[in-house]
Amino acid sequence: MKTRITELFNIEHPIIQGGMHFVGFAEMAAAVSNAGGLGIITALTQKTPEDLAKEIAKCQKLTDKPFGVNLTFLPSVTPPPYAEYIQVIIDSGVKAVETAGNNPSKWLPILKENNIKVIHKCTSVRHALKAEAIGCDAVSVDGFECGGHPGEDDVPNMILLPRAADELKIPFVASGGQADARSLVASLAMGAEGINMGTRFIATKEAPVHENVKKAIVAASELDTRLVMRPLRNTERVLTNANVERLLEIEKEKGADLKFEDVFEQVAGVYPRIMLDGDMDAGAWSCGMVAGLIHDIPTCKELIDGIMNESTAIIRKRLEGFLAG
Numbered sequence: 001m002k003t004r005i006t007e008l009f010n011i012e013h014p015i016i017q018g019g020m021h022f023v024g025f026a027e028m029a030a031a032v033s034n035a036g037g038l039g040i041i042t043a044l045t046q047k048t049p050e051d052l053a054k055e056i057a058k059c060q061k062l063t064d065k066p067f068g069v070n071l072t073f074l075p076s077v078t079p080p081p082y083a084e085y086i087q088v089i090i091d092s093g094v095k096a097v098e099t100a101g102n103n104p105s106k107w108l109p110i111l112k113e114n115n116i117k118v119i120h121k122c123t124s125v126r127h128a129l130k131a132e133a134i135g136c137d138a139v140s141v142d143g144f145e146c147g148g149h150p151g152e153d154d155v156p157n158m159i160l161l162p163r164a165a166d167e168l169k170i171p172f173v174a175s176g177g178q179a180d181a182r183s184l185v186a187s188l189a190m191g192a193e194g195i196n197m198g199t200r201f202i203a204t205k206e207a208p209v210h211e212n213v214k215k216a217i218v219a220a221s222e223l224d225t226r227l228v229m230r231p232l233r234n235t236e237r238v239l240t241n242a243n244v245e246r247l248l249e250i251e252k253e254k255g256a257d258l259k260f261e262d263v264f265e266q267v268a269g270v271y272p273r274i275m276l277d278g279d280m281d282a283g284a285w286s287c288g289m290v291a292g293l294i295h296d297i298p299t300c301k302e303l304i305d306g307i308m309n310e311s312t313a314i315i316r317k318r319l320e321g322f323l324a325g
């Protein structure tokens, strides 16, 4: 399939693996890229810029296909050394960056000077238009159903994607709730030129996370995610567990007075315990409603080939069949 996204990133299939904390290691990115999609290493999971350089080098050994690096710009009292992470990306020859969180305008000139394509992930049309205005090459439009941070507008993809299509000139991918060929064909119909998947890629053979995490996603239904940290305007969609329910109780007790310190235990530093140790009640970890559509743990190649083959069948048989009728 050829779209402006496959052309932009020089990939075979219009499928991107979104940056994921403690999931987006070299093994994950290489498996997606080897299967013809765009794999993404998550920069901030690497403690230092030197560690990121090593992770990129490892990925380059595992694949000769293009892959990217996610840079998440978080509000922080002591921000990570972003300039150094970016220098590592430039020096390593990586040609695709997924930015997320705060406006990446400060970093765009240096990325563009080095011929790096930038796709910015955002949860609203106004932020997507801003990304276009500051020179991003593409955007990843993240609907309310997404795993991770859906923003505070709560607009699901059935509305958000056609709205983005009406306003944007640069290409965009649909992110959030994407799992299979139906997702891809529907997203293309609504104006996207590809899809970005997070949760679906965690439940794959190559995802470098504990088996318990994959099993939890397969076991979960579309009713099992919760929105946490809404009172802090830092909403995150996570899979429910004992500690998430505790967090929601704390939110109820504190009401408008809630402070980050009140939920620190449930959210801070829990990713390694979940993703590496498989301690599924350790705290809040991002997971999309799309868990309800995930029933197996295929290889990335099986997953991506399946999506592409079935998409052809949906377009050629089901959709064209309606016209023929």
Ligand SMILES: Cc1cc2nc3c(=O)[nH]c(=O)nc-3n(C[C@H](O)[C@H](O)[C@H](O)COP(=O)(O)O)c2cc1C
Pocket: 017, 018, 019, 020, 021, 023, 042, 070, 071, 072, 099, 100, 101, 121, 142, 145, 146, 147, 148, 149, 175, 176, 177, 178, 196, 197, 198, 199, 200, 285, 286, 287, 288, 289, 290
């Ligand atoms: C476990 C997990 C961790 C994530 N970590 C990040 C992150 O560090 N930075 C980021 O930009 N997005 C992060 N995301 C969001 C994904 O890149 C992607 O936008 C989202 O998962 C799409 O929704 P889906 O899960 O319904 O496919 C994360 C998602 C998950 C599930």
